[in-house]
Amino acid sequence: MTYQTVAEGTPDRGRTPALAEGLRERKKRDKAERIFEVATRLFAEHGYSHVTTQQIADVAGVGTGTLFRYVGSKAELLVKVMNERLRLGTEQGIGLARQGAPPTDAILAMLAPLGTESLTHPENTIVYQRETLFGSGPHSDLAAQRVSQVEDAIRTVLELHTRGSGSRAPDLSDVAHVIYATVYMDLVRVGVGRASVADLPERIRHSISFLVENLVPDPG
Template sequence: MSSSTSRPEPATVSADRPPGRRERNKQDKLHRILEAATELFTEQGYSAVTTQQIAEAADVGIGTLFRHAGSKAGLLMLVMNEQLRLGVERGLALARSGAAPTDAILALVTPLVDASSRHPENTAVYQRETLFGTGPERETATAQVARIESAIEEILRSRTTSRPAHDLDRAAHAVYSTMYMDIVRVCVGRAPADDLTLRLRGSVDHLLDALLPPAAGETRTPPGRGRSRG
């Protein structure tokens, strides 16, 4: 479905006024659709799931389903966009609680790693639609990339206080790009999925040590300490 197709925007609700019945019903249906689509895509994979299955599992009509996402690919985009949003929240929460930078960074992309391990086609379709798709789901997906890179930069800032912002920005871009390519290689069958997390951890550790070596007088946790290997 083209991005020019109009789709109702969520109503703006005043802070001192609860949402009306129509808005509550709309959000309830969207929640059920997301839950159903998440479960079905996770268990069966993109190709095996039909939009009719999702509509029935969510207890909504097929027309309602397509008002929230214009296609099956759009439904997968809705699911993955939400999972990545939660991944960013988890990664930043880890960093702010004092977790090792590598652990926090890996948490950001855990939804993509999990999807690639269970059903590589889910991640492959998501990446294809992010690059070449149309519509609001694609716009949200491209915005997620920027959010992930910004989150990596924030995590790196917690690792070092002596680096200028442009150094951290470039380092964050390099880290995300490397992780992205490792994930894509699994999606297209060029690398096994069972050791993806271990390979990502090795890549991130190496990049952080290479791109952000300790500045003069700066102390740094030695490699391997404080990093979960599980």
């Protein structure tokens, strides 16, 4: 397989210290962004196990030593990619809820990045969840924080849905946790081959819909 290489640029010469420092920082940010963008694309196209850090470095136009100055491992890079995708999904889900979308649709949009990865490359989701649960180091802490943020966002969707309800609602934080945990198990079952990939979208929709209908009061 042939990968296109991006040039790294030339050294800074003949510049004032402040200007040279600013240029170096900008180049560092540019390299970090290239690495992230390339990793996002290659993981999506080929799956975690079929992508190497050497391939990512080659396409991004950096050396492997440079790549490892920005990330400690391939798993850490995948966590960064998935964290960003979940952040975008969370924003989309809350936006839909604020526009009046049913909570099931809003939560599905929020968790779509995990569902999409499970449909195309289940191993990406499995590695991400493994790092979240059993990994160590800052990247695993960030993954755990992202899961907490997703659960908080699900709670926000449920709060928007129940606003004005006269019924006594359960603790929506607990409901949000149950929803995420249930969807997580749906994803894991597919990832380990215990459930059909083809059935996953309907399975997730059913799980979310069932829990919302039975645990969250109808505002109407």
